Amino acid sequence: MFDGLSEKLSGILDRLTRRGALTAADVDAAAREVRRALLEADVALDVVRGFIDKLKERAVGVEVIKSVTPGQMVVKIVHDQLIETLGSTADPIDLNAPAPVPIMMVGLQGSGKTTTSAKIAKRLSDTMKRKVLMASLDTRRPAAQEQLAVLGTQVGVDTLPIVAGQTPVQIARRALDAGRLGGYDVVILDTAGRTTLDEAMMLEVAEVKQAATPHEVLLVADALTGQDAVNLARSFDERVGLTGIVLTRVDGDGRGGAALSMRAVTGKPIKLIGVGEKLDALEDFHPSRIADRILGMGDIVSLVEKA
Amino acid sequence: KRTSASIGGAIADLVTKRRLDHAVVEELEEALIRADLGMETAVAIAGKVGEGRYDKQVTPEEVKAILAAEVETILAPVAKPLVIDPAKKPFVVLVVGVNGSGKTTTIGKLAARLTAEGRKVVLAAGDTFRAAAIEQIKIWGTRTRSPVIAGTQGGDAASLAFEALETARSQDADVLIVDTAGRLQNKSTLMGELEKIVRVMRKVDASAPHAVLLVLDATVGQNAMSQVEVFTRTAGVTGLVMTKLDGTARGGILVAVAAKYGLPVHFIGVGEGVDDLAPFEAKDFAKAVAGIE
Ligand SMILES: Nc1nc2c(ncn2[C@@H]2O[C@H](COP(=O)(O)OP(=O)(O)OP(=O)(O)O)[C@@H](O)[C@H]2O)c(=O)[nH]1
Ligand SMILES: Nc1nc2c(ncn2[C@@H]2O[C@H](COP(=O)(O)OP(=O)(O)OP(=O)(O)O)[C@@H](O)[C@H]2O)c(=O)[nH]1
Ligand SMILES: [Mg+2]
Ligand SMILES: [Mg+2]
Secondary structure, three states, X not given: OXXXXXXXXXXXXXXXXXXXXXXXXXXXXXXXXXXXXXXXXXXXHHHHHHHHHHHHHHHOOOEOOOOOOHHHHHHHHHHHHHHHHHXXXXXXXXXXXXOOEEEEEEOXXXXXXXXXXXXXXXXXXXXXXXXXXXXXXXXXXXXXXXXXXXXXXXXXXXXXXXXXXXXXXXXXXHHHHHHHHOOOOEXXXXXXXXXXXXXXXXXXXXXXXXXXXXXXXXXXXXXXEOOOHHHXXXXXXXXXXXXXXXXXXXOOOOOOHHHHHHHHHHOOOEEEEEOOOOOXXXXXXXXXXXXXXXXXXXXXXXXXXXX | OOOOHHHXXXXXXXXXXXXXXXXXXXXXXXHHHHOOOXXXXXXXXXXXXXXXOOOOEEOHHHHHHHHHHHHHHHHHHHEOOOOOOOOOOXXXXXXXXXXXXXXXXXXXXXHHHHHHOXXXXXXXXXXXXXXXXXXXXHHHHHHOOOOEEOOOOOOOHHHHHHHHHHHHHHOOOOEEEEOOOOOOOOOHHHHHHHHHHHHHHHHHOOOOOOEEEEEEEOOEOOHHHHHHHHHHHHHOOOEEXXXXXXXXXOOOHXXXXXXXXXXXXXXXXXXXXXXXXXXXXXXXXXXXXHOOO
């Protein structure tokens, strides 16, 4: 479906330059193709711009290794820069706070918050042996609270009993009280989906944050998101202050440029990725995997690395 | 209002009465890319705006109007209502799409609309996978006073669809709307299950399903193209619905989809409430993409 960037670059660059250092003209020619590749991968336009400027600075004058072509060399530089932008280190969920540690999940409608809450709960309880309580603060979507309750049973994690008529802030308080009284290590607060234009709902989520003072505030966002990724990540970060991002539906065949956009505009780490509907389909984030996807290849990079 | 206040702003900044030149066209291109039209479609449309107008003096309003007209030209042929053929009884609507796009909610809204038009609507809880998906559609059934045919979580979706069609027929329903579990189009097993749902319903009524609606989320980027292609190949999509246009996402990928596949677009979703479903209007959508309020 997408032509590899490397082939396009080979076509352009390998005619221009044979060997030696990359010239400004080489890099300019390459930059056009890189821009196209990033946009086709749904990286937000403004993020693409900043990325290209930096690429130009970095690539001009770079010596092309003997055994690779200039096109391959540029791809390697782009790839390295992608990884750097995406965050080279793995940032796990931080539980270094007095128990019960509140974790709050936020995001647009349908992004995967409830499912991801259960996946995280499962991981913390199964592999890290923490006692976890989950609570749904979604009083809006039909059967949202029941959904979390069912998932809780599936992963063997307690959920806060549903009390009709409570506001999200009241539920959050009750969850933290229950967390303290029940000797839980972690309390996961699943919130309702909201658009960032819905002022009442954005206020509500800010109030919940204030009441619960979560140690982690995770934005759950769909890997298939297009250019809107910047608005969404920026608005949630401004209104609630994120500590990290979870990217869902990475099991799809989207190119995942949203990851780069969100990381670039918020500076917040991508902590986990969702790779399926099943409750164990949660993985640590590896920037190189997403970088390969954005570029639509991976082999060139290892080729250059071996050279 | 819905789609893109900020695009309008961008264009206004860019062209305050100046010569329409390559730079202006490039800026239009970028405004369209920001709305998710995708590189190819953005370049094509921006190019059209420039055609025959180079070196003319233009105001931002003129540019926006021309842009809107170009987008409308692409969208107008696909803006088609969902027609319920009364000769098909029940008229079977199958609703498909990737996870979380808004299928179940759209079914609730659609049930309300069709019921208000005097039709007897029955819903089928065909998502037997997701936790509380059955409870969710049952609540929509109560809200819209539509009977819901449901099985149990973990049951076979195709058998449920079969049973629902037989029941809807015996209850003399006008329309049967079948919910399905969300699935990513690159999962061949899940797509195979969808194919099976279609196949099994045809055993009851060889012409069913009479409409297959693919629900697209307005925040989606270029992946929507492959969603349309694969769901159409697998389940014979007959029309599209785009949800969540009440957010900041502009859903411009719909323009690229229309240009490439020409599938009808029936409705847009503009909220989570039962009335937040509107017919798709090419002119309004095009204006919003071009930033005209
Ligand atoms: N394929 C895939 N599906 C996922 C993933 N994460 C969540 N889903 C599915 O996405 C859909 C929506 O997930 P939810 O967890 O209900 O999303 P939500 O953000 O809680 O939705 P609202 O509460 O309605 O805003 C469900 O069908 C999930 O099974 C993932 O990583 N991959
Ligand atoms: N703002 C807004 N939210 C919407 C719209 N349509 C659906 N939603 C919300 O999006 C979320 C997902 O909707 P669902 O109807 O459950 O989506 P689905 O496609 O059935 O999801 P799965 O069955 O899990 O694949 C819910 O929170 C809905 O309330 C819309 O037009 N605007
Ligand atoms: Mg939820
Ligand atoms: Mg559903």
